[in-house]
Amino acid sequence: DAGVTQSPTHLIKTRGQQVTLRCSPKSGHDTVSWYQQALGQGPQFIFQYYEEEERQRGNFPDRFSGHQFPNYSSELNVNALLLGDSALYLCASSLVSVREETQYFGPGTRLLVL
Amino acid sequence: SQQGEEDPQALSIQEGENATMNCSYKTSINNLQWYRQNSGRGLVHLILIRSNEREKHSGRLRVTLDTSKKSSSLLITASRAADTASYFCATDADSNYQLIWGAGTKLIIKP
Numbered sequence: 001d002a003g004v005t006q007s008p009t010h011l012i013k014t015r016g017q018q019v020t021l022r023c024s025p026k027s028g029h030d031t032v033s034w035y036q037q038a039l040g041q042g043p044q045f046i047f048q049y050y051e052e053e054e055r056q057r058g059n060f061p062d063r064f065s066g067h068q069f070p071n072y073s074s075e076l077n078v079n080a081l082l083l084g085d086s087a088l089y090l091c092a093s094s095l096v097s098v099r100e101e102t103q104y105f106g107p108g109t110r111l112l113v114l
Numbered sequence: 115s116q117q118g119e120e121d122p123q124a125l126s127i128q129e130g131e132n133a134t135m136n137c138s139y140k141t142s143i144n145n146l147q148w149y150r151q152n153s154g155r156g157l158v159h160l161i162l163i164r165s166n167e168r169e170k171h172s173g174r175l176r177v178t179l180d181t182s183k184k185s186s187s188l189l190i191t192a193s194r195a196a197d198t199a200s201y202f203c204a205t206d207a208d209s210n211y212q213l214i215w216g217a218g219t220k221l222i223i224k225p
């Protein structure tokens with residue numbers, strides 16, 4: 001039973017570029033959440049996807065967008081990259097019917113913006 | 115902005131000793147969860163405590179929750195070198211879908 005997987009593991013971009021990060025949820029899960037974690041900080045919630053729609057969004061600009069596919073996998077897109085977007089991006093999956101929503105995390109994608 | 119604040123920011127103890135970390139939060143919650151993170155990689159869920167529970171155990175872990183003080187503590191007994199990691203609390207607020215996190219406690223277990 002595969003856990004949450006993310007790709008790529010590392011990425012280097014330059015300011016102004018666009019990036020797409022990918023996430024496959026744990027088998028049987030239908031909800032995907034994305035988090036940004038700056039060095040030495042706790043994760044910050046970006047948004048959550050369920051039934052291919054954005055269900056909740058944190059305090060992030062519209063440069064951050066996402067998508068969920070029918071197979072529940074998800075993408076995070078960031079446009080017009082800024083130096084401050086350098087961080088570890090974490091994907092977490094859960095099952096919406098389980099209200100307590102214990103989330104299972106992937107290993108993350110470390111993004112460096114130069 | 116972050117909901118929780120962990121205390122201390124860093125903790126270094128000898129192997130075999132107990133480690134206690136605290137978390138404070140600001141708003142009412144549905145539950146509070148503790149996670150572990152090794153070397154800036156993915157987070158591993160440790161334990162969840164509901165707002166109507168006061169204490170919960172899982173192996174060497176003991177979590178308490180005081181909703182009147184909006185605080186929680188995580189106790190790791192008989193620490194091991196493998197417990198070296200950062201520990202985060204995260205709250206799941208009522209009618210909200212997002213987890214809100216503290217900045218974490220960095221725990222170092224010295225052999």
